[in-house]
Amino acid sequence: MSETFEPEIIAFVCTYCTYAGADLAGTSRLKYAPNVRIIRLPCTGRISPMFILKALQKGADGVLISGCHPGDCHFTHGNYHARRRWMVFRALLDFIGIPPERIKYSWISAAEGVKFAEFINSVTEDIRKLGPFEQYTHLIEQTQAPASL
Amino acid sequence: MAKIGVFICHCGENIGAKVDCTKLAAAMGEHPGVAVSVEYKYFCSDPGQESVKRAIRDNNLTGVVVAACSPRMHEATFRKACAEAGLNPYLCEIANIREQCSWVHTDNDQATEKAMDITRSMVEKVKRNNKLQPIEVPVTRRALVIGGGIAGIQAALDIANAGQDVVLVEREPSLGGHMAQLSETFPTLDCSQCIMTPRMVEAAQHPKIRLLTYAEIESVDGYIGNFSVRVRMKSRYVDINKCTGCGDCITKCPAKKISSEFDCGLGKRTAIYTPFAQSVPNIPVIDKANCIYFKNGKCKICSKTCQCDAIDFDMQDTFEDIEVGAIVVATGFQVQNNTMYGEYGYGKYPDVINGLQFERLASASGPTAGKILRPSDGVEPQTVVFIQCAGSRDPSKGVRYCSKICCMYTAKHAMLYAHKVHGGKTHIFYMDIRAAGKGYDEFSRRAIEEDEAAYLRGRVSKVWEENGKLMVRGVDTLLGRPVEIAADMVILATAIIAQPDAKEFAKTIGIGYDEYGFYNEAHLKLRPVESSTAGVFLAGACQSPKDIPDSVAQASATASKVLALFSKDMLEREPVVATNNEATCAGCWGCVLACPYNAIEQKDILDRSGRIIKRVASVNPGLCQGCGTCVTFCRSNSLDLAGFTERQIFAEVMGL
Numbered sequence A: 001m002s003e004t005f006e007p008e009i010i011a012f013v014c015t016y017c018t019y020a021g022a023d024l025a026g027t028s029r030l031k032y033a034p035n036v037r038i039i040r041l042p043c044t045g046r047i048s049p050m051f052i053l054k055a056l057q058k059g060a061d062g063v064l065i066s067g068c069h070p071g072d073c074h075f076t077h078g079n080y081h082a083r084r085r086w087m088v089f090r091a092l093l094d095f096i097g098i099p100p101e102r103i104k105y106s107w108i109s110a111a112e113g114v115k116f117a118e119f120i121n122s123v124t125e126d127i128r129k130l131g132p133f134e135q136y137t138h139l140i141e142q143t144q145a146p147a148s149l
Numbered sequence B: 001m002a003k004i005g006v007f008i009c010h011c012g013e014n015i016g017a018k019v020d021c022t023k024l025a026a027a028m029g030e031h032p033g034v035a036v037s038v039e040y041k042y043f044c045s046d047p048g049q050e051s052v053k054r055a056i057r058d059n060n061l062t063g064v065v066v067a068a069c070s071p072r073m074h075e076a077t078f079r080k081a082c083a084e085a086g087l088n089p090y091l092c093e094i095a096n097i098r099e100q101c102s103w104v105h106t107d108n109d110q111a112t113e114k115a116m117d118i119t120r121s122m123v124e125k126v127k128r129n130n131k132l133q134p135i136e137v138p139v140t141r142r143a144l145v146i147g148g149g150i151a152g153i154q155a156a157l158d159i160a161n162a163g164q165d166v167v168l169v170e171r172e173p174s175l176g177g178h179m180a181q182l183s184e185t186f187p188t189l190d191c192s193q194c195i196m197t198p199r200m201v202e203a204a205q206h207p208k209i210r211l212l213t214y215a216e217i218e219s220v221d222g223y224i225g226n227f228s229v230r231v232r233m234k235s236r237y238v239d240i241n242k243c244t245g246c247g248d249c250i251t252k253c254p255a256k257k258i259s260s261e262f263d264c265g266l267g268k269r270t271a272i273y274t275p276f277a278q279s280v281p282n283i284p285v286i287d288k289a290n291c292i293y294f295k296n297g298k299c300k301i302c303s304k305t306c307q308c309d310a311i312d313f314d315m316q317d318t319f320e321d322i323e324v325g326a327i328v329v330a331t332g333f334q335v336q337n338n339t340m341y342g343e344y345g346y347g348k349y350p351d352v353i354n355g356l357q358f359e360r361l362a363s364a365s366g367p368t369a370g371k372i373l374r375p376s377d378g379v380e381p382q383t384v385v386f387i388q389c390a391g392s393r394d395p396s397k398g399v400r401y402c403s404k405i406c407c408m409y410t411a412k413h414a415m416l417y418a419h420k421v422h423g424g425k426t427h428i429f430y431m432d433i434r435a436a437g438k439g440y441d442e443f444s445r446r447a448i449e450e451d452e453a454a455y456l457r458g459r460v461s462k463v464w465e466e467n468g469k470l471m472v473r474g475v476d477t478l479l480g481r482p483v484e485i486a487a488d489m490v491i492l493a494t495a496i497i498a499q500p501d502a503k504e505f506a507k508t509i510g511i512g513y514d515e516y517g518f519y520n521e522a523h524l525k526l527r528p529v530e531s532s533t534a535g536v537f538l539a540g541a542c543q544s545p546k547d548i549p550d551s552v553a554q555a556s557a558t559a560s561k562v563l564a565l566f567s568k569d570m571l572e573r574e575p576v577v578a579t580n581n582e583a584t585c586a587g588c589w590g591c592v593l594a595c596p597y598n599a600i601e602q603k604d605i606l607d608r609s610g611r612i613i614k615r616v617a618s619v620n621p622g623l624c625q626g627c628g629t630c631v632t633f634c635r636s637n638s639l640d641l642a643g644f645t646e647r648q649i650f651a652e653v654m655g656l
Helices: A018-027 A049-058 A078-093 A113-130 A135-143 B021-030 B046-059 B071-084 B098-102 B108-127 B150-161 B192-205 B248-252 B292-296 B301-305 B355-362 B406-420 B440-449 B502-509 B548-566 B590-594 B629-633 B646-655
Strands: A009-014 A036-041 A062-067 A103-107 B004-009 B034-040 B063-068 B092-096 B135-138 B142-146 B165-170 B209-213 B215-223 B226-233 B318-324 B326-329 B333-335 B352-354 B383-390 B425-430 B453-457 B460-466 B469-476 B481-487 B489-494 B496-498 B521-523 B527-531 B536-538 B570-573 B578-580 B600-606 B612-619 B639-641
Touching: A009 A018, A009 A049, A009 A113, A018 A036, A018 A113, A018 B071, A018 B098, A036 A113, A036 B108, A036 B646, A049 A062, A049 A078, A049 B646, A062 A078, A062 A113, A078 A103, A078 B629, A103 A113, B004 B021, B004 B046, B004 B108, B021 B034, B021 B108, B034 B046, B046 B063, B046 B071, B063 B071, B063 B108, B071 B092, B092 B098, B092 B108, B098 B108, B108 B646, B142 B150, B142 B318, B150 B165, B150 B192, B150 B209, B150 B326, B150 B548, B165 B215, B192 B209, B215 B502, B226 B326, B248 B301, B326 B548, B352 B355, B355 B406, B355 B489, B383 B406, B383 B469, B383 B481, B406 B425, B406 B440, B406 B453, B406 B489, B425 B469, B440 B453, B453 B469, B469 B489, B527 B548, B536 B548, B578 B612, B590 B600, B590 B629, B629 B639
Parallel strands: A009 A036, A009 A062, A062 A103, B004 B034, B004 B063, B063 B092, B142 B165, B142 B326, B165 B209, B326 B536, B352 B489, B383 B425, B383 B489, B425 B453
Antiparallel strands: B135 B570, B215 B226, B226 B318, B333 B496, B460 B469, B469 B481, B521 B527, B527 B536, B578 B639, B600 B612
8 A cells, every 4th residue: 555545435416516516626627636436316315325335335435425505406305305314324324333424425516616626625635534444344354255245 | 238338538638638548448448348448539529429329330339438528518419329329318328537537637547547437337337227218298288377467467468379278367356466556657657557457458358368367276286288277266246257347236335334455455345346447357246254245144235236137145166177288376476564663653653554555545546546645634745754675674573685676666656746746745764775677777866856855865763643743753874863754644665575375375386485485486597487396487576576577577488488388299308207116115105205396196006806905106207307315215115216226326336
């Protein structure tokens, strides 16, 4: 491993706000850390906790979720469902052995290219400090279970 | 076996300079399931698209990934190209390696590595894409316009003049709305009824418009192109087919002292009445609460007077179901009741009135036949005080927003007063003068310069009665001193607020509203006349306070939206909708709660003898907008979202 650990981060974003915000960061030629891979969904309401677990299981060191600001959802209240689901899911994370700080939740609108770039940088920095996420790797090694689920 | 084509676009230097496209193409060529992996300078160009089409045909590709700019740019372009080459367009996906990769990273190796991840992830998704067909929904070519004010009338006329059927529903006994109550209109000072009543008649006589007055919307079901609306025809107690509108019954009715709603309480009406002389239709209704016969069981003078036998005391409300393809909501506004300002004395002193009441005093058809007279004693007021923003821009007691029209109508009132009461003195307390509009600032200047209205910048703290005068104490902030005026009449420029039942009604038709009860547009700037529900449009002051030109413009805009909708036999919609596996659905109805569009219905599964053996959720593809919230809610994993299925997303994650 190199001197600085480069985390792998998977982002789940809605197409109407944050994906468009990420596009705006691009068209504005802002520069940000290359550690995040984006998965586009119609709405944050579509994001299942299973996606987050799958991302971590697949080897991601952090996950981020972002959608429209409260009240701005293209689908009127999908982001509220996402928020409530996150509140419930977060309470379970400790129980299943995932530090909640590895999952970041944010609202980024289609106009907030700068916020998007800053958010990516700050999340990358935070996850870098936390180091690699190895809980699942240990588990798989201990139980000799096949790595793919 | 999947045969995926990967097309990597250099976008000139935009991608090519940062991402090693040759390396990317070679790596993708090695990926399982990829049959073709090529790079090119500009795939969006005609030769680029042609090469994609040729590759699809030559290799019988089962899916296409274009690694290029954002799907928001060229997804439609490449999906169209795929369709032209005989590949279902929904088997084409875009890997965004420009906006979200080459443009935002500085290191070439890191950018190339990220581009590989992004493209590989999309290849894995496309392998699991399904062929989808656009959803076709039939359109009923009939529009419902709710509200018979100027906005509703304009929308109805525009749609009808284009040859489409319209049902115009008004809950009052006559068309007209607030505009019929106004005396003159700014900035031209032309008589409101003179421009309004011909439009009312035109709407009532139009062969394509079916007019239902004294009727209310009970329920709205269905979706864009296919609404089913239940209308309640309130009983008028007058047979609309027999009545000739002669008015004999109104003259003879002995219950004459009922406060007139149309005259804002300044005039009287009878129990059988038309709201105003030019009512359309000119057919009276009986006000059951005030009718002597309905109260005491004796009278029936109207019935005895009527030569057409049109009075029917046994009439009941009737219901009618109407099928329509589009709905224009033009339900208007109301003026706020000013009694929350105890210091202004509205409701306590009869000579403190609101702007709408002043309109009735100034109107030639009003209770004073157009003479400005004090409601208390019928004397011409020699000094009047107008108080602007009586409710607007006041978060503590009134509303936070600006009601938009008050600055203009107060200037108009000052002019009307000056024209009618020569030598009268006008004082106007204001916060700011907001006169943005064609000819508006010139108009308000005229009130000051020609009609000598004294504008005082400041608020009024108290109005009280002293020696038959209304004493108004306020402050002139520009001179920095308190002001006390002995006035004969005080007029409050009341805030424009939503209809009292606006929120309830929004739930009936399934549209969104803001904290004040004004209806939400789909997009404040780019879709200002559409509601958040497809096929329901907004016109006039039900969306926000508006003046007449703005309401008319918005009404015409809704008509153009409705006509665009009616221009096709079938509506075509993106097939990104939820689907349900009825075999595994447990009928918990979690999805019904989650759906923002009421698109999920309960469906009965019957056995051969017709008994219900199971109840399951069923998604109406006409209503579903494809957000996927229900899918995530589903406890039994029965729901899925076409285009963003669980399999596709898991594959995307695993492909990274």
